[in-house]
Amino acid sequence: MFEKIFNKYFRHFGFFYSYIGPKLILLILMSLFVGLLDGFGLALFMPIFQIAADGDSLSTADNMGDLKFLLTGIEWLGFDLTLNSVVVFMVVLFFLKAIFKFLDGYIKIKLQNQFVKKIRFQMVDGLSDLDYKHFLNLDSGKVQNTLSSEAVKITYGFLSYFNSIQHLVLLLVYIGLAFLSNFQFAILVSIGGYLSNFLFRYFFSRTEKESINLSSLGHQFQSYLIQAVHNFKYLKATDYFSSYNLKLKSVINQIEHGQKKIGIYGSIMASLREPIILVVVMIIILIQVNFMEGSLSTIILSLVFFYRSLNYVVTLQGSWQGFISNIGGVISSVNLINDFKDGKETFNKTDEIKKISALDIQSASFVYPNGFQVLKQVNLEIEPLKTYAFVGESGSGKTTLVNMLIGLFHPSEGKIIVNNQDRSEVDLSSYRKRFGYITQEPVIFNDNIYNNVTLWAEKSEENLSKFQKAVSLANIHNFIDSLPEKESTRLGDNGVMVSGGQKQRISIARELYKDVDVLIFDEATSALDSETEKLIQDNIDMLMGKFTMIIIAHRLSTIRKVDTISLMDKGRVIASGKFEDLVSENGQFKRMVELQEFN
Structure with missing residues (x-):
């Protein structure tokens, strides 16, 4: 109860x-x-x-x-x-x-700042601590919309809610004082005010429903907008943007319709509040004077308090309307925080990994939650300072194996042994720090070169020295020195100001700046033209022997010099060896090489 x-x-x-x-x-x-x-x-x-x-x-x-x-x-x-x-x-x-x-x-401003800061920190920390497998099941539009638009609603929601609380307190104070000055009159006005409130409760419920629906539509719009930006080239080149545009406008129309309904409900309540309450008060004054023989002086004093109460009834309903209008943001934020909590990644803080000297995959399998098995009984020993490559058709399990190796996934069966210790018994955060990860699409932030490489490290003498060493190893120092603003040159959104090869080398420099033990190249050259691919390949060749390297390759010509190539098929490693040995001993690998050479 x-x-x-x-x-x-x-x-x-x-x-x-x-x-x-x-x-x-x-x-x-x-x-x-x-x-x-x-x-x-x-x-x-x-x-x-x-x-x-x-x-x-x-x-x-x-x-x-x-x-x-x-x-x-x-x-x-x-x-x-x-x-x-x-x-x-x-x-x-x-x-x-x-x-x-x-x-x-x-106090209210201080508490508002404290609340908004705390809940935003909680959402950012929740995103940071989220398990990768759980992240794959989240709606990116919902995450984007909640962290931006809905978070703003929380600020207004907080102010509106506590304005409502304060107005309620003041309303009760004035009603209490009215009771002290004229008890009968106060009772009658309170009953009349309570009865009139039933009308407003209907509009509050309708506003709350529309607010929640608006948050859901906001998630949809953000999701479609993210996809429009990501796929802009394709939509533009195929003239599909005209069709996609209609979908975006459809959601915008629904959002506008919902906002209009909330505005209408607010206008109705704002226009009815004073007339209804004044009519109630006037009727009761007539009853008190004509039928109950109330004292006019005490009625006047009580009426002064009720007039004050009237102001707070109006402001209370207005602020509560404001809170209900923003309640969708509160609900969305709470739901997202709960999603983050449900998918929070747990870390074992006992043993930190300061250097990876050995890695072994022992009978490792991986099954997605939907039951689809990607990896089956994979065994692999990775020795320090050697270079390994994984090849195979799309869907053979190459990327999933790397995701499992780097710690984004955990084996459904089997083990990953690091430095002769089960990875489940070590601190996963310190383990991941020992990896550098270069993807097919370089990760470039809308900032300058220095911050892209160092991830906003202070420009101290020590950090500048590390930066110069990293860009030199990535073979991009000459390009940076040729720029007017050198390392302070901004790269634009997704590195639009530089070429694909330069972006890739900047992302390599970032991983080298981190001082890692293992470098992973996940199809790092497949999106580049032949000339740029050769430059990046020369860069990779130069790094061989200085780091343990793992390469996922589509173009087999890029992995001729690696120490061990593992051919994958349907989640299994079906053959391993040097390039020449596999060509002569494995028919499937030989056909792959011939097809690429033919093309």
Whole structure:
């Protein structure tokens, strides 16, 4: 029962409390003090008017209802109830209110920054800690949209929610003061206000539904947009962009329609709030005066508080509408964080790998969650400072083997032994640091050459020396020295300012800067023209003997000089040896060579 009530009325507070903690209570207390001080100050207007009308001092405090304790307090402090003393106390109360209001605003901004920073850090850390196999099952559009657009909604959602909390506190304070001044009148107004709220609850529920739907549409749009950018060349060359454009516009239209509906709901509520509440108050004033013989002075004081309450009813509904409009961002962020938690990669922190001196794959198999087996009983011994190549048709398991070797996947069966120790017993993070990974599509960040190679390391003398050594080994130092801004030259989005070969050598330099033991080239030359391919191949040949190297190759001419070639077929290593030995001893490898030479 308690859990049901909590989930219905306090689940959002519980969510924010989990990030901010007890400081939220302090924020609520500040609002409470602001409301009480403001209400007490307003209440003192009644005796001020009476003193101004009747004479120099106050004869009775009956027109303040149960709030007469304010005047009793002034007398208890030793002051007469004169115009000057009451005015001074009223001014003091409003000054104290101003101080607490400043503290309230300061604490709210501080907590907002703390909350947004914490949840964004949590999402970034969650992405960083995500297991690769789990990452493959995530929707990239959802990740992109949540980390960018939906994260912005969280900021507005936080502000709107706690504005709602504060307005609710102030609303309750003023209603409480209204009860103290005229109990019957306050009861009737509260009942009328409660009944009128049923209309608004309908629009709140519709707004919440549309907000969640908008977040889902945002995920779709980001996903389609990412694909449009990634496949721009193909879509442009084939004129398929006109068709794809219609799909993008269809999602945009749905987003616009949802936003319009939220705007209409907000406008309806904004236009109805004041008229409905004013009608309720006027009807009850007539009932009090004509049928219940209520005191006009206490009704006026109570009405002052209710007028104040009216302002906070309007602002409360407006801020809650703002929160509901952004609730999709909160839900999306929580869901993504939970996805990250479910797929978090676990590390054994006991034994760090400071250098890889030996690697053995022992009877390793790998099966995807859908049951598809990619690798079957693979055995391989990798000796230091030697070069190995994996070849075979597409789908033979080459890339999966490398992904397993580098630690992105773990064997479904069998073991990977590093330095005579089972890899499952070592720190995987330190293990991965010992690898350099050069892919078919070079990874280039929209920054300068130095930051691309060092990944934003400080430009210290030591780091600059490491940088120069890495670019020299990657054979790109002459190109960098020829540039006007040298290593400070920006490369543009995905390295658009440089050639494919230069991008590839920059990515090689990055891995060399890391000071690795094993270099992996995953079809690193297959996307290059013949001349550039030869330059990169010369670079690879120069690195042989200096690093342990693993090469996945499509063009067999690039692996003539390696120490061992492993031919893969349907997830198995079916033959291993030097290039010439495989040509003479294995018919399948020989046919592959002949076909490539023919082409």
